[in-house]
Amino acid sequence: MRHLLSVADLGPDGIEEVLRLTDNFVEVSARAIPRVPALRGKTVVSLFYEDSTRTRLSFETAAKRLNADTMNFSVSSSSVNKGESVRDTVTTIAAMGVDAIVVRHSSAGVPWQVARWTDAAVLNAGDGWHEHPTQALLDCYTIRERRGSLAGLRVAIVGDVKHSRVARSNVLAFSLLGADVTLVAPPTLLPPSLAGWPVAVSHDLDDVLPKADVVYLLRMQRERQTEALLPSLREYTALYGLTRDRAKLLGDDTIVMHPGPMNRGVEIAAEVADLPGAVITRQVANGVAVRMAVLFLILGSGGDLGG
Amino acid sequence: MAADIVLRGGAVVDATGGRRADVLVHDGVVTAVDGDLEAPASALVLDAGGCVVAPGLVDLHAHLRQPGREEAETVESGSRAAALGGYTALVAMPNTDPPIDSAAVVREVLELGAGACCDVRVAGAITKGRRGEELAPMGEMAALGVRIFTDDGNGVQDARLMRRAFEYSSALGVLLAQHCEDDELAEGGHMHEGEWSSRLGIPGIPVEAEAMMVARDVALAELTGAPVHFLHLSTAMAIAMVRAAKAADLPVTAEATPHHFTLTDEAVASYDPLFKVNPPLRPRADIDAVKAALADGTIDAIATDHAPHPQEAKELPFDQAPPGMLGLETALALAIDELDLPLERVLALLSWQPAHIAGLAGQHGGPIAEGAAANLCVIDADARWVVEPERLASRSRNTPYAGRKLTGKVRHTVLRGEPVVVDGEAQR
Known part of the structure; x- marks a missing residue:
């Protein structure tokens, strides 16, 4: 190479x-x-x-x-x-x-x-x-460290996929290693075309969370609300944020990941980022x-x- | 006075059909078209054996960059490129610096074109500064012979202003040409919006940005009765609207560029800004729609949108690089190669139909007959060649076709009876 x-x-x-x-x-x-x-x-x-x-x-x-x-x-x-x-x-x-x-x-x-x-x-x-690409590789390594393999794992990538290089590399890497990837985002934060993307799409995080082995949260940038992509960050958090209440839907072994830097209180609640399932500092170390x-x-x- | 010229041994092809004939040119005029002409001893004999002798090509859409961006192109260098591509006339776009939005700048460009290899005509801006706010002095520019007005590079966004422009222009007998792009919808886009833009992470321009302005201007043409010409159409959606407008007998014409029938948006996967152009390269289905529209007459002309840029501009990051690609020296061969049309139809799209739209019929675009202006090109339709950017006559090198094998080359070009290209070499 x-x-x-x-x-x-x-x-x-x-x-x-x-x-x-x-x-x-x-x-x-x-x-x-x-x-x-x-x-x-x-x-x-x-x-x-x-x-x-x-x-x-x-x-x-x-x-x-x-x-x-x-x-x-x-x-x-x-x-x-x-x-x-x-x-x-x-x-x-x-x-x-x-x-x-x-x-x-x-x-x-x-x-x-x-x-x-x-x-x-x-x-x-x-x-x-x-x-x-190196973010995707370290994410694969971190998941493998916890779960042994990505094959057959259900991974939810949540948030601003449209503007995210992390999402593009991870969709490729996760699916190449055999994971089933679901993108969870409002339609305005998805790419205009997903032709050729090996993913499912959902707009209902509450439906996806209980079935997910890995929940990968993307960083939400504040300027998205001025571009008419979102009514407000508050509404984003209400619909797509991993809030304290929503975290109760997670399975016992579910891994929570974030590429950093986090907006605590927007895409992820402060407490959730510190739960045992959160491997965010492990990602950095790896x-x-x-x-x-x-x-x-x-x-x-x-x-x-x-x- | 120039020496007489004989174009010997070719097949004459023009709007009236094809026939084997020599062509004699005297004092800027065709004086004989016949099987085997007796040439005056002093005449310059140009070999047209195995070639087609056609009316010179006419480009409705060239950016010559002068005044203001002479490092990219000049009227002289762009005209030389045009002559080498078989063109005897072109329309220079007004997005210069300063823009061609006044009689003074029109005069300047016409003077620069006076001794050029090609008949340089000028398109004036519809609005002052091409800002889309106030009408430019179209009457003063029309008095200098300007026949086409456009803010090309920008579409006129304000529907009310565009309506007034149509109404005002109709008294001048001129044609308004639109760069069809809804700025709000296209905002921030750098390539076609779709599968490839999504994958490549480049903001896209949806086809609707083009189609919406075509729809608006078809409506305004109907409202005002003024004719409209659509520049560089690139989408199946917009083409369908033009087809419907023509079926309704509205005064609508349209052009398409060679790159929009030869290259797809997949080329952008290289991230090479040579493939950045506006309107952007589209997917295969749109390319097929452009080809079908060229074949069925929905699109009237092939125009180059020749847009030179210096190397450093085309080495910027993709989303910072300016759009545009060279076209004058490759258009004819690409049309011969890629359109599944007989040569006579290809020439109609490159010569006599655009000549008519530009108001140049009678001077350019033939037919080749006794008494006609001697604006001619001689085409070896079977000549094979490879595009080498460093050998192009343009001051810039931004062709997306480097290394491409093409068929069809211009052997000679005659402008007003003067040989400006002989055996593929520019004479000025």
Whole structure:
């Protein structure tokens, strides 16, 4: 695998391979000195055109634990503010001799463009509404950690699917691993066409919750109510929020997930996020190990996984 | 005075049909069309063997970017591209900087076109600044020969203003052409709304944004009696409305672009802004509807919507890149290749029908007969070639057809009796 742009690049076997490798890196991360020299001499640059503390930190931590050198190119401190094009920035970074570029951009497709302009490996850390493949991988790992496998699990993805790169990558990943995915959202927050999406659709969260093995809540952005997509956040919470009352409908083993950052009180009640079934901090912890696995798969030479 | 020209050995095809004939041109005029002409010794003989000699093509829709965006195209470079594509006349769109919304800018562009490879006509803006708020001085522009008005790039959103524009224009004998797009419905969209936009996470433009404005303007044409021309139709829904309007004998004409009958929205999956255009590339069913409408006469003309952009603009993120693609040098071959129509029908759509819509009949679009203006092109309909962006005459390189194998190439173009393209090479 040369780049990680989309979950589709991996396929079911590729996802399984990442998850198997992740087991090793979870073990590495638990050590007193959580480092292996697998990527010594490699350079990983994070090129983030959009604010993201957690994803950037997670990638940088992963690279450091593999002993890679890291560089951080963030918009606020860079020549981007002086009008430099993405292509010129990428060319400049590549000229420094880097092995991988981790790209986050608010426009869909930018990682594909970057991959055309550089010989370095490109890892998509989120492009607009489109994809966020490492988020999907860490979510798969987290579910597998609890339930052993995704095959046959009933997963409800709840909320603003239309504008969500997390939803697009997770629909692909979950269904490739054999889960049955149901999207739960008001029609205004679903994509205009779901042709070719291996999903069911519901507008009734109360009906879906008792049958769900996994409830995946998406972040609700406040500006959606000014775009006439919702009458109000209050009505959204009433119909689609995982409130305290609604949480009583969850099964005993049901997992509650959220990609963060959470709007407590909007898509998820404060107390619910702290229930035993909520694995939200586990997702963050697994994120580092999954990204180690991805970086190792793309940049590693195979046999040097010191473990 | 220019040397006489003989187009030797071709088959003449025009609105009257086809026949094997040589064509003699003297002083800008066709002076003989006959089986085997005796050429004056001094005449320039252009080989048309195995070729079709046709009236020059007429493009109703080209963006020449001058004044204001000369880094993308100039009247000179765009006209050269047009001549190489077989065009002897084109209509330059008014979304320049400043826009063509006054007699002064009309005059400037006409002067720039005076020595060009192609007869450069100008479309004026319907509204001042193309802002859709107040009527532009259409009468002053019409006095300079402007025959088509449009705010292309934008549709005129205000129905009341559009009604007034139709009413006012009807006294001038000019044609209003609409870029059909309801701005509210299209707001924020960067590609066709549907399966691919949903998958790619790119905000979409629904077909209804086009169809709603077509429906409105059909109603306004009926209300006012003024003719309307629909630019670059791309959807089955809008085409059905035009078909119904024509069946009701309303004064409606329409054009479609080559990219709307050759490329689908799936091309956007590359995230290459070369495939960003407005109206956007549509799914297969709409492409089939455009082809059917070109075949049955619902759509009257193929227009290029030639829209040059510099490389850096087409390397922006998809949702920030400007829409538009080159078209002048590939339109004829794409029409020959992709439309399942006899060459005479293809030429009708590219030459004499658009000439009529542009008010150029008599000067462009034939027929090729003694006394006619010598605006001609010679087409080798079997010549195979590959689109190489760096070899195009446009100042820009934003063709979506790089590497595509095409059939049909222009060998010679004659403008007002002057050879402006000889053996596929521009002479100016």
